[in-house]
Amino acid sequence: MSAAPPRVAVLGAGSWGTALAALIARHGCPTVIWGRDAQSVAAIERDHCNPRYLPDLPLPETLRATTDLALALADAELVLVVVPSHAFADTLRALAPHRQPGAGVAWATKGFEPGSGRFLHEVAAEVLGDGVPLAVVTGPSFAKEVAAGLPTALTVHSDSPAFAQKVADVLHGPAFRAYTGQDMRGAELGGAMKNVLAVATGVADGMELGLNARAGLITRGLNEMLRLNQAIGGKAETVMGLAGVGDLVLTCTGDLSRNRRLGLALGRGQSIGEAVRAIGQVVESVQTADEVMRLAQRHDVELPISSAVQAVLHGDITPTDGLRQLLAREQKAEYPQGLFS
Numbered sequence: 001m002s003a004a005p006p007r008v009a010v011l012g013a014g015s016w017g018t019a020l021a022a023l024i025a026r027h028g029c030p031t032v033i034w035g036r037d038a039q040s041v042a043a044i045e046r047d048h049c050n051p052r053y054l055p056d057l058p059l060p061e062t063l064r065a066t067t068d069l070a071l072a073l074a075d076a077e078l079v080l081v082v083v084p085s086h087a088f089a090d091t092l093r094a095l096a097p098h099r100q101p102g103a104g105v106a107w108a109t110k111g112f113e114p115g116s117g118r119f120l121h122e123v124a125a126e127v128l129g130d131g132v133p134l135a136v137v138t139g140p141s142f143a144k145e146v147a148a149g150l151p152t153a154l155t156v157h158s159d160s161p162a163f164a165q166k167v168a169d170v171l172h173g174p175a176f177r178a179y180t181g182q183d184m185r186g187a188e189l190g191g192a193m194k195n196v197l198a199v200a201t202g203v204a205d206g207m208e209l210g211l212n213a214r215a216g217l218i219t220r221g222l223n224e225m226l227r228l229n230q231a232i233g234g235k236a237e238t239v240m241g242l243a244g245v246g247d248l249v250l251t252c253t254g255d256l257s258r259n260r261r262l263g264l265a266l267g268r269g270q271s272i273g274e275a276v277r278a279i280g281q282v283v284e285s286v287q288t289a290d291e292v293m294r295l296a297q298r299h300d301v302e303l304p305i306s307s308a309v310q311a312v313l314h315g316d317i318t319p320t321d322g323l324r325q326l327l328a329r330e331q332k333a334e335y336p337q338g339l340f341s
Contacts (some may be wrong), residue, residue, distance in 0.1 A: 005029040008074035008170060011038050011091055013065065014281070015053035015143035017033035017082035018169075019106060022147055024080075025063040027173045032064040034072035038272045041065045057147045061282035073098040078106070078170065080137070085111030085192075085284060088120055092127040104133030106156070106167045110191035111284045112291035121184045133163035136184050137171070138191040142249035146176070153177040155242045157187040177324020179242065186234025190225060190244035192250070195259040195285040196292050198251040202320045217305060218252050224303045226339065228292070231299035236339070259285040266312060267319050289313050304329060 005028050010021040013035025025031040035041045041054050044065035048058055059142065066072050073095060083091050088109050099105070105128060113123050124134050135158035146152050154171065156178055158164035169180035181187065200221065205214045220295040222245055229239045238244060251257045255264075262283050265275035276283055296303045308322035317325070 005205075006166070006170060007080045008032075008076050008079040008080060008084060009034065009072045010080045011069075011072070011095060011299075012082035012218065013037060013044065013053075014048065014082070015147075015274055016052075016085075016108060016141075017142040018044065018050045018054055018059070018078060019147040020068045020137075021063055022059045023173070023176060024170050025060040027170060028073040030081050031062070032066060032072050032076070033296060034069055036067065036129055038067055041067050051316050052142060057144070059147075069094055070098045073100065073103075076100060078104055078166065081105065081107040081109060081167075083109060085109055085120065086114050086287070089113060089123050089127060090274065092124055096128055099128075099132075102161075104135065105157075106135040106137055106279050108137040108175040108193065110138060110188075112188075112287050112295075114291070116296045117291040119188050121188060133166075134158060134162045135160075135164050135167045135168065136191070138187050138247065140246040142250070142254060144256060146163055149175050151175050151177075153179065153242055153246070155179040157181040157184045157238070157243070157250060159184065165192055177257065181238060181240040181241075181243075183235045186229050186238030188245040189229050189234055190239050190247055191230065192284070193225050193228070193306070194248040194251045194290055195245070196289045196306050196309050197224070197248060198257055199263040199285050199289075199313070200305050201252040201264070202257075202265075203267040203309075203322070204263075205260075205324070206264040206267020207319060209323075214252070216307050218248060221252070221305050224306055228296055228301050228303065229298065231301050232295070244339060253335050258283045262286075272313060272315070285309070286313055310332050 007030045008024050009040050010017050010033045010252050015034050020035040021031050040050055044050055048061050081091055089185045121125050135156050137156050139154035141154055156164045156168045163181040171178040201217045226239050260273050260277050292306050293310050312319055312322050
């Protein structure tokens, strides 16, 4: 006789949180989603839809929704946090008193802690303390496609193989493959850094520089990710998998990506303020670029593309100036000292 599926609380009722909650509920797990927006939560609970973030996509009737955090966590055996990185620490502090004994915490948040540049697993360990199983869910995934039931593959990384498997089990299903790994640092770097590189490819496409330029930026951007990942102690295979190259390719080429759309707007001459307002949702790359470059400077790793993106996002240079700087760099061997050079 198989064990009953775990009860899951998903914290965050935006597009990605709603899509993952719907996926888990469809897989037979008792699932409740928590959000602050009373109107969105009421629509999920009453009408089985989220008209603000995922209009026209029906949600399972078994999915419950609430604005009461204590109620959402009352009997949850697994907590999945899906909020923007700037709200991550506050969400963990809010959930900590209500977390059930033994309940592990996973997150599908991408980015760093703003200001400190800390990895999110470091923030979680500090806030929740020792003994709480932790995991990161990451990889190439657009919320709209997951909610629509289109095929997707993600990866779950944790220091605890058993907890990674538990999280993967609730996600894995007929149209959704969930892999596991034990490199939280590398997985989080890939999930954050691809947002910065997506701005670069978006800018190039907005400037109509062609598909050759896009491919070159993706490839050299991957090289930047590999070098920084090596410097921080991540595993190369993590970056070469779903958490790195998979997410990078999707975000750099898919117009559902907010970060790519930001780059497209900048490449077409819009200001960053105009672009962010038009997108209407959090665009992680705006602060992530600063954290990536702070990390690179700490480890003395040169990241020309990421540096140019940071300068463009701060308004220090125009996209045209950024392109000129990249093209003016000294010619060299592609890998003068091996893969990570």
